């Protein structure tokens with residue numbers, strides 16, 4: 179439910195993005211009218227094949243990733259086949275899909291935002307104070323290990339969502355409205371574009387320049403990464419998230435609280451590597 183709300187807080191599609199989305203739908207023979215300009219939200223089932231995700235066929239057609247352009251939600255991530263998860267990791271790295279057949283060759287976009295959900299264990303109750311987990315340690319380890327370290331490395335925000343009692347789920351809350359969050363997201367995006375590019379598109383050197391960490395902040399961060407046994411790749415991922423957090427608050431560059439919050443979003447890395 180949370181994931182399906184995401185498009186609601188994101189900026190509207192630019193004309194170029196809308197055109198690309200329409201082109202992908204058109205190639206797949208899907209209707210366009212009510213989808214024009216709307217952020218697509220695709221949720222393939224965990225039984226989906228690699229071809230369904232990246233595209234395929236004798237006359238290659240785009241798959242869910244290209245149709246999702248820009249939101250792809252994978253529920254029950256560890257239930258997807260190992261092959262599909264590996265294809266997903268490669269696609270996240272390359273940002274493009276290349277399908278080659280004897281007579282056809284196609285390149286499809288794969289600039290998508292991945293949202294994935296997983297249970298902590300096969301029965302789903304590990305850490306749940308109201309219901310006892312029925313899984314053995316071996317089952318839990320096997321289940322969690324299905325999501326590989328390299329794939330996990332590419333997931334910037336890892337958040338634990340505890341099970342809520344029914345009365346809390348239905349209670350009226352006074353949270354920030356979607357419109358207010360969306361405004362902040364749009365302002366942060368404009369701030370990034372004014373700097374030259376979206377944070378997700380910044381190379382390592384540009385990212386370091388935008389963050390402009392002081393020597394003591396850099397030393398502190400290196401020490402924390404070492405202690406948490408986070409990978410070198412995690413360093414730039416943390417900087418990118420910290421810079422985005424600063425952008426969301428209208429700050430010129432990330433400070434230590436932004437870095438700490440960004441590190442806090444790498445919970446699974448630590449759980450799976452240290453546990």
Ligand SMILES: [Zn+2]
Pocket residue numbers: 299300301302303304311312313
């Ligand atoms: Zn369990």
